[in-house]
Amino acid sequence: MQRRTVLQSLLASALGVHLQAHAALPAVEVYKTPTCGCCHLWVEHLRANGFTVRAHDVDDTTGYREKFGVPQALGSCHTGVVGGYALEGHVPAREIKRLLAERPPIKGLAVPAMVAGSPGMEGPRSDPYDVLAFRADGRTTVYQHYNGNAK
Numbered sequence: 001m002q003r004r005t006v007l008q009s010l011l012a013s014a015l016g017v018h019l020q021a022h023a024a025l026p027a028v029e030v031y032k033t034p035t036c037g038c039c040h041l042w043v044e045h046l047r048a049n050g051f052t053v054r055a056h057d058v059d060d061t062t063g064y065r066e067k068f069g070v071p072q073a074l075g076s077c078h079t080g081v082v083g084g085y086a087l088e089g090h091v092p093a094r095e096i097k098r099l100l101a102e103r104p105p106i107k108g109l110a111v112p113a114m115v116a117g118s119p120g121m122e123g124p125r126s127d128p129y130d131v132l133a134f135r136a137d138g139r140t141t142v143y144q145h146y147n148g149n150a151k
Helices: 002-023 037-048 062-067 093-102
Strands: 028-032 053-057 078-082 085-089 108-111 129-134 140-146
Touching: 028 037, 037 053, 037 093, 085 093, 093 108, 093 140
Parallel strands: 028 053, 085 108
Antiparallel strands: 028 078, 078 085, 108 129, 129 140
């Protein structure tokens, strides 16, 4: 009986630490059109990875890209902000967590276009793609490369 109580306490402590780690992530504000299915799937990807997401349905995301300093050339179907950084397109939660941990001197991250296999665009095909870091002056660098399963 005593061993069971100790194990339950350990499990509760472990779950508490796990929940605290998720609670420590800042909320992501997402601006998307109401009819975009892949935007909804990207929001679900973020939630499944511990983020709180406040999704806002808007008629046009162009103004939000401008507001948050996302170069139009990097445009995709949704724009987000988290921790002072802009997010454009299907950026993986893993890279957002890395961004928030490292806090590089950039404006944000983008996955331009709608790449098959990126979060929210999963399916039978997964193309290679780059997560781009962009600066306020519009310059970009590759933040992370994903190989995909393209042949």
